Amino acid sequence: MFETLVSVIRRDVTVALRRRTDIFITLVFFVIVVSLFPLGIGPELETLRLIAPGVVWVGALLASMLALEQLFLADHRDGSLEQMLLAPQPLSLLVIGKVIAHWLITGLPLVVIAPLLGLQYALSGEALAVMIWSLLLGTPTLSLLGAIAAALTLGLRSGGVLVALLVLPLYIPVLIFGAGAVEATTSGLGGDAHLYMLGAILLLSILATPLATAAALRVSTE
Amino acid sequence: MQHRLLNWFRYSSPATFYPLAGRIAQVSWLVAIVLIGVGLYMSFFVAPTDYKQGDGYRIIFVHVPASWMSMFLYLVMAGWSAIGLVFNTRLSHMMSQALAPTGAMFAFVSLWTGAFWGKPMWGTWWVWDARITSELILLFLYLGYMALLGAIDDRRRADRAGAILLLVGVINIPIIYFSVKWWNTLHQGATVKMSGETSMDETMLWTMLIMSVGFWAYSIATAMMRVRSIMLEREHDTQWVRNLIGAKA
Numbered sequence: 001m002f003e004t005l006v007s008v009i010r011r012d013v014t015v016a017l018r019r020r021t022d023i024f025i026t027l028v029f030f031v032i033v034v035s036l037f038p039l040g041i042g043p044e045l046e047t048l049r050l051i052a053p054g055v056v057w058v059g060a061l062l063a064s065m066l067a068l069e070q071l072f073l074a075d076h077r078d079g080s081l082e083q084m085l086l087a088p089q090p091l092s093l094l095v096i097g098k099v100i101a102h103w104l105i106t107g108l109p110l111v112v113i114a115p116l117l118g119l120q121y122a123l124s125g126e127a128l129a130v131m132i133w134s135l136l137l138g139t140p141t142l143s144l145l146g147a148i149a150a151a152l153t154l155g156l157r158s159g160g161v162l163v164a165l166l167v168l169p170l171y172i173p174v175l176i177f178g179a180g181a182v183e184a185t186t187s188g189l190g191g192d193a194h195l196y197m198l199g200a201i202l203l204l205s206i207l208a209t210p211l212a213t214a215a216a217l218r219v220s221t222e
Numbered sequence: 223m224q225h226r227l228l229n230w231f232r233y234s235s236p237a238t239f240y241p242l243a244g245r246i247a248q249v250s251w252l253v254a255i256v257l258i259g260v261g262l263y264m265s266f267f268v269a270p271t272d273y274k275q276g277d278g279y280r281i282i283f284v285h286v287p288a289s290w291m292s293m294f295l296y297l298v299m300a301g302w303s304a305i306g307l308v309f310n311t312r313l314s315h316m317m318s319q320a321l322a323p324t325g326a327m328f329a330f331v332s333l334w335t336g337a338f339w340g341k342p343m344w345g346t347w348w349v350w351d352a353r354i355t356s357e358l359i360l361l362f363l364y365l366g367y368m369a370l371l372g373a374i375d376d377r378r379r380a381d382r383a384g385a386i387l388l389l390v391g392v393i394n395i396p397i398i399y400f401s402v403k404w405w406n407t408l409h410q411g412a413t414v415k416m417s418g419e420t421s422m423d424e425t426m427l428w429t430m431l432i433m434s435v436g437f438w439a440y441s442i443a444t445a446m447m448r449v450r451s452i453m454l455e456r457e458h459d460t461q462w463v464r465n466l467i468g469a470k471a
Binding site for chain 2: 148152153156157158162165166168169170172173209212215216219220222
């Protein structure tokens with residue numbers, strides 16, 4: 001069972017590493033979105049420090065949403081998705097593997113680059129650390145929840161916009177607690193409670209979303 | 223017992239449900255008009271003025287039932303979807319689809335009347351409070367469901383995809399309902415409680431309950447009318463629809 005999981009992850013990561021532009025598009029999009037805000041709002045560091053958690057989190061949210069369409073599309077086109085549906089291994093396990101790979105490709109780079117963007121917003125070292133933790137706990141949840149929407153809209157004409165409409169309402173709690181953790185740290189309250197909440201949401205998502213995604217894939221491909 | 227069970231399943235077929243839905247819609251419209259009429263009269267002229275909030279509080283007679291209905295209808299839709307997924311019935315999915323616009327309307331009314339109430343009471347149209355935000359998410363969930371159904375051409379796939387989405391979104395309902403308990407933000411706690419003393423004047427309570435039942439009847443009436451149209455639209459090439467149209471033409 002564990003071998004299957006590892007092989008799915010290895011396969012998806014290898015495929016993605018051979019087409020590196022896809023990874024960079026997400027990352028560059030994130031950097032550009034976050035850099036746009038100071039241009040629109042003005043360079044006062046006090047204001048920027050206030051809005052930094054929200055801006056970084058909204059940027060990460062939009063970037064990971066953009067990448068969702070890629071999650072099942074290539075496999076759907078070349079038919080390997082149907083082979084996965086027929087495989088003797090449980091589909092939800094394969095889904096977890098694909099989501100983990102997807103997060104490694106699109107989520108992890110966001111987490112790595114985020115402190116750099118935080119520095120642009122004059123965040124303190126402590127707040128930066130909490131931001132990394134919150135993104136580390138939050139972005140996998142985004143990928144897990146997004147997988148449901150990606151599976152539901154697989155192969156539809158207006159897929160991209162529809163994914164946004166379906167998935168953004170589900171992202172809101174993650175956004176609130178993720179940005180809230182950084183905010184609580186900068187205001188001196190400590191972000192632990194928010195981080196615990198993000199961890200709890202992540203655990204629940206790991207349990208529940210692969211089943212929903214698997215069901216959605218079966219509906220979309222029949 | 224066996225006989226009664228059979229009777230229930232009889233109405234899971236669109237052909238037999240169509241006339242029944244028509245009758246239910248007629249009765250529900252009547253109940254809705256009478257009760258909402260009485261309820262509005264009571265809320266404007268009978269219910270006493272609140273000693274702290276003045277006459278502005280009267281909007282709760284629309285606001286609270288609308289919020290209840292917006293949450294409840296989502297649960298009903300999720301219930302129908304679960305039945306549809308498990309038993310593979312056509313009509314259950316049609317019911318979910320028929321309820322969605324009414325539910326979205328109630329979510330919108332709840333937010334809109336809340337804004338009207340918030341302006342004189344809190345001094346602001348909108349607060350990013352836990353309950354208000356989650357009600358807004360509920361509206362988005364309704365819109366997402368309707369958009370998903372609209373985007374998929376294959377009816378069977380649309381039904382089942384929509385059902386999965388509804389069941390995923392159902393997590394939001396307890397969050398809205400308990401948000402005023404969990405997060406102590408601006409929106410006040412519930413005044414009407416299932417257990418224990420309700421901290422409310424009796425006339426006010428009755429008015430609110432009458433309005434709620436009226437909204438129930440209204441939801442049933444609109445859903446039944448809509449499900450009749452959906453049935454005709456989806457089953458347009460079946461014999462019973464042809465017979466129906468032939469009989470009228």
